Amino acid sequence: MSNAxxxxxxxxxxxxxxxxxxxxxxxxxxxxxxxxxxxxxxxGIRVLIPFGNRQVIGILTKVLSGSRLSKNKLKPVISxxxxxxxxxPAIFKILSWGANYYQxxxxxxxxxxxxxxxxxxxxxxADIIGWKVSxxxxxxxxxxxxxxxxQKALLEFIEAAEEGKGPATNDGCLAAGFSQQLLAQxxxxxxxxxxxxxxxxxxxxxxxxxxADKVPDLNDEQCVAVAAVIDKLSGxxxxxxxxxxxxxxxxxxxxVMHEQLSIGKQCLVLVPEIGLTPQITARFAxxxxxxxxxxxxxxSDTERLSSWDRARDGNAGIIIGTRSAIFTPMANPxxxxxxxxxxxxxxxxDGFRYSARDLAVMRARExxxxxxxxxxxxxxxxxxxxxxxxxxxxxxxxxxxxxxPPTMEVVDISHESLVEGFSAQLLYKIxxxxxxxxxxxxxxxxxxxxxxxxxxxxxxxxxxxxxxxxLTVHANPPSMRCHHCGTIRQLSKFCPECKSKDLxxxxxxxxxxxxxxxxxxxxxxxxxxxxxxxRSKFKFTEMLQKIERGEPCILVGTQMLAKGHHFPNxxxxxxxxxxxxxxxxxxxxQEQMAQTIIQVAGRAGRAERAGEVIIQSRHSTxxxxxxLINAPYSEFANLLLAERKTAAMPPYSYLCLIRxxxxxxASAHSFLIRAATITDEMxxxxxxxxxxxxxxxxxxxxxxxxxxxHLLLKSSNRGxxxxxxxxxxxxxxxxxxxxxxxxxxxxDPQDLI
Numbered sequence: 001m002s003n004a005x006x007x008x009x010x011x012x013x014x015x016x017x018x019x020x021x022x023x024x025x026x027x028x029x030x031x032x033x034x035x036x037x038x039x040x041x042x043x044g045i046r047v048l049i050p051f052g053n054r055q056v057i058g059i060l061t062k063v064l065s066g067s068r069l070s071k072n073k074l075k076p077v078i079s080x081x082x083x084x085x086x087x088x089p090a091i092f093k094i095l096s097w098g099a100n101y102y103q104x105x106x107x108x109x110x111x112x113x114x115x116x117x118x119x120x121x122x123x124x125x126a127d128i129i130g131w132k133v134s135x136x137x138x139x140x141x142x143x144x145x146x147x148x149x150x151q152k153a154l155l156e157f158i159e160a161a162e163e164g165k166g167p168a169t170n171d172g173c174l175a176a177g178f179s180q181q182l183l184a185q186x187x188x189x190x191x192x193x194x195x196x197x198x199x200x201x202x203x204x205x206x207x208x209x210x211x212a213d214k215v216p217d218l219n220d221e222q223c224v225a226v227a228a229v230i231d232k233l234s235g236x237x238x239x240x241x242x243x244x245x246x247x248x249x250x251x252x253x254x255x256v257m258h259e260q261l262s263i264g265k266q267c268l269v270l271v272p273e274i275g276l277t278p279q280i281t282a283r284f285a286x287x288x289x290x291x292x293x294x295x296x297x298x299x300s301d302t303e304r305l306s307s308w309d310r311a312r313d314g315n316a317g318i319i320i321g322t323r324s325a326i327f328t329p330m331a332n333p334x335x336x337x338x339x340x341x342x343x344x345x346x347x348x349x350d351g352f353r354y355s356a357r358d359l360a361v362m363r364a365r366e367x368x369x370x371x372x373x374x375x376x377x378x379x380x381x382x383x384x385x386x387x388x389x390x391x392x393x394x395x396x397x398x399x400x401x402x403x404x405p406p407t408m409e410v411v412d413i414s415h416e417s418l419v420e421g422f423s424a425q426l427l428y429k430i431x432x433x434x435x436x437x438x439x440x441x442x443x444x445x446x447x448x449x450x451x452x453x454x455x456x457x458x459x460x461x462x463x464x465x466x467x468x469x470x471l472t473v474h475a476n477p478p479s480m481r482c483h484h485c486g487t488i489r490q491l492s493k494f495c496p497e498c499k500s501k502d503l504x505x506x507x508x509x510x511x512x513x514x515x516x517x518x519x520x521x522x523x524x525x526x527x528x529x530x531x532x533x534x535r536s537k538f539k540f541t542e543m544l545q546k547i548e549r550g551e552p553c554i555l556v557g558t559q560m561l562a563k564g565h566h567f568p569n570x571x572x573x574x575x576x577x578x579x580x581x582x583x584x585x586x587x588x589x590q591e592q593m594a595q596t597i598i599q600v601a602g603r604a605g606r607a608e609r610a611g612e613v614i615i616q617s618r619h620s621t622x623x624x625x626x627x628l629i630n631a632p633y634s635e636f637a638n639l640l641l642a643e644r645k646t647a648a649m650p651p652y653s654y655l656c657l658i659r660x661x662x663x664x665x666a667s668a669h670s671f672l673i674r675a676a677t678i679t680d681e682m683x684x685x686x687x688x689x690x691x692x693x694x695x696x697x698x699x700x701x702x703x704x705x706x707x708x709x710h711l712l713l714k715s716s717n718r719g720x721x722x723x724x725x726x727x728x729x730x731x732x733x734x735x736x737x738x739x740x741x742x743x744x745x746x747x748d749p750q751d752l753i
Contacts (some may be wrong), residue, residue, distance in 0.1 A: 012063060013027050013028070013063070014028045014062075015062040016058040017058055017059045018056060020105065020108070023099075023104075024105075025062070028074060041063060044086055044092050045059070045082040045083075046081040046121075047080055047083055048078040050078060055078060058107060058110075059398050061106070069159020072161045081121065082124065086124065088312075096595075102353055102747045103729050112351065115304045130167030130169045130172075130195050131193070131195060132168070133162065138162055141154070141189075151182060151186055151191075151537050155191060157176055157178065159583075168719050170299075176284050180276075199602060204314040205315055207261060211286075211287065215254075218252075218255070220257075221396045222251060222252055222264075224394070228394055229370060230259055238370075238390070239371070239372045239390065240382050242376075242393065242395050242634070243374065243376060244376050244396060245602020246247070248576070249339070249374045253269070254287055256335060257284075257318070257335060258288075261334070266318070267318050267335045269284075269321075269336045270339065271321070272322065273342065278294075279544070281370075284320065291310060292317070292318040293556060294319075302508075308328055311330055313331055314332050315422060325347055325350075336360050337372045337374065340599075344592070344709075353745075371569050374518055383634075384652075406602075406610070406611030407611070408629045409615065410617055410625060410626075411426070411614055411617070412618075413424060421444070421512075429572060429614055434521060435445070437552050438571040438572065440604055441561060441574070441749065444513055444558070445575065445577075445596065447483065447511075448473060448476055448483075449515075450508060452470050452473075452506040453470075453480060453492065453505055458494065458498040464487055467697060467704060469482060469703075471489065473491065474511060485698070486704075486705050493707070514528040524553060525546070525551070525553040527556070528556045529558075530556075530558045531717065546738075547567055548567075559627055567603055570604055571609045572611070572613075573604040573612075575601075578616065579617055653715060654714070654721050655748065656712070656745060658710070658712075658744075659744050659745075660708070660709050660741060663738075664707060669709050671737050672711045672743075673695060675711060675732050679692055679728060689716065690714070693713075694711045697710075700753050713725075
């Protein structure tokens with residue numbers, strides 16, 4: 001480190017965070033015309049700078065009076081892009097903290113927190129893209145809609161918006177209960193057209209917020225939970241709301257949100273899946289009169305910037321978004337809610353590997369507001385924090401209203417002959433529920449038609465040449481695909497090894513299950529909901545509308561259906577294979593298995609009709625599975641916590657995973673060997689209590705043509721681990737390695753595969 005004698009004083013110096021792999025900031029001089037055009041230069045604004053042979057946009061982090069560089073080595077900023085900081089002081093501080101804690105380059109951290117249009121230099125006040133009724137539309141055109149009542153209603157909504165105070169934006173239409181598909185249909189018929197609206201600084205929302213004619217009554221547990229949160233709304237407090245599926249956690253959220261919205265405070269709600277955003281947006285918009293905006297990757301860049309800006313100005317009372325929405329500035333923050341807080345989707349798995357749940361707690365502390373973490377299956381880390389009195393613990397143990405918890409039964413299939421993955425007992429149960437005009441959910445967490453294509457003559461198995469993984473067979477369109485690197489190959493008609501045509505599939509995926517159920521229950525509609533079937537922007541919404549109509553149908557789906565959906569007509573949930581998590585290579589495997597099973601099971605019997613859950617397993621007597629179905633989740637969590645404590649694994653220790661990947665295994669392994677040597681030296685000299693495991697090839701050794709090696713660091717002392725990482729990252733940056741080698745650090749990793 002440099003001392004004061006190294007500093008050279010030559011006027012104002014701007015320290016800029018540049019989006020690049022280097023873990024440091026860079027010194028620049030103010031713009032050449034600074035004295036002629038005074039600007040408010042303060043931390044948090046964007047500046048255009050020369051960087052190497054490029055011009056890039058960085059974030060000003062500090063204004064200093066000196067630099068370690070001589071003046072002739074400093075370049076001036078080309079231009080200042082903002083007249084005021086883009087980030088609130090709290091967000092700025094959280095981003096700086098996140099860069100240090102997660103050991104990630106600060107320039108990339110700031111870039112992650114900005115909408116893409118701001119990263120590329122657009123002005124903050126982007127135009128709003130909305131809809132207006134075409135001037136050419138006639139009365140006969142309107143009559144041609146016939147019985148298309150939803151299209152008529154949307155047309156009237158857009159007209160009313162034009163006559164009112166503002167444009168009918170995409171978010172506004174979605175919040176009113178209309179779908180993107182309806183907008184597309186009217187646009188295709190030339191009944192509506194896109195309109196660009198120039199915007200000025202928006203006004204804060206009106207705190208008169210309650211619009212619902214009738215709100216549901218709270219049960220005793222909900223009343224206790226609401227009162228506990230409201231009692232501490234004046235400052236920071238973190239609540240863990242542990243409520244069984246269907247217990248009314250969302251109603252608790254809304255009662256607390258009402259308290260803050262009614263005094264002009266904004267509420268940020270994080271959800272794990274994009275698919276949940278339109279539903280929860282519509283629900284909140286129906287309940288509250290204030291502006292509700294959403295932030296997720298399904299929006300266009302313009303829509304995302306508009307929502308971000310309205311939150312920053314205070315115009316949006318409720319902000320709903322996925323992981324990255326945690327960085328959204330709020331003019332008047334009042335409450336943060338993390339729904340399904342246990343979900344792995346809240347952990348970023350590449351680039352800046354932050355946990356949105358953990359940053360939500362840090363942000364609430366910094367902004368002196370409350371944060372609620374809600375789940376029916378809380379993470380072990382959150383349960384541990386609650387038991388250590390770091391979080392306030394609230395429980396909802398019964399379902400809201402008249403709904404009762406579903407009955408759960410494990411079917412032993414170890415000695416049974418299955419029909420495309422279904423036992424005779426399960427097929428009989430499905431038939432019963434369909435005859436009773438109910439809906440059935442079949443859960444299998446495996447996309448595609450079948451996971452393996454096999455030659456019966458020589459034993460060949462289709463494998464991805466880029467990964468250590470089998471190619472999954474897809475029926476529509478016919479192909480073989482790798483779900484890790486995206487490779488797509490034509491479906492083989494003969495074995496490439498022995499030229500035999502005796503090829504068969506092994507195992508089942510959602511497509512095979514869908515085909516079988518269509519044939520078996522031909523008079524019932526079968527809806528497959530997975531990443532492949534919902535790639536279309538409107539397909540998922542269309543299928544949800546079919547489900548909500550309540551007609552008998554069978555849903556076949558993956559984890560997309562396990563997260564927060566309310567389907568009151570589903571009375572049977574069938575889990576085809578519960579065994580994958582029992583013997584996972586990841587120490588979190590059983591925890592994630594339990595969370596998935598309970599979340600999926602929670603889709604059954606959410607209204608007046610009784611629910612039933614059938615779980616097929618080849619290890620039906622396994623202690624973990626039996627504990628899961630015969631006792632509350634809390635008892636299962638206690639069992640896992642005891643195992644974690646014995647093994648000194650999180651939450652009783654802290655992990656950091658250092659990954660290296662290269663075109664050959666030796667390069668990646670050699671690089672981490674040198675990192676391991678440095679680690680050992682520092683731990684010995686500084687007596688740091690950090691344990692090193694590896695380097696070893698990753699469980700998935702090759703992915704997307706690159707070999708992967710892991711080095712795992714573990715310590716019971718978070719501070720000691722952070723001290724080591726700060727020094728280690730600096731040393732690793734100086735290590736020479738092949739240009740194609742990439743390495744990264746994952747603090748508090750959720751994925752060890």
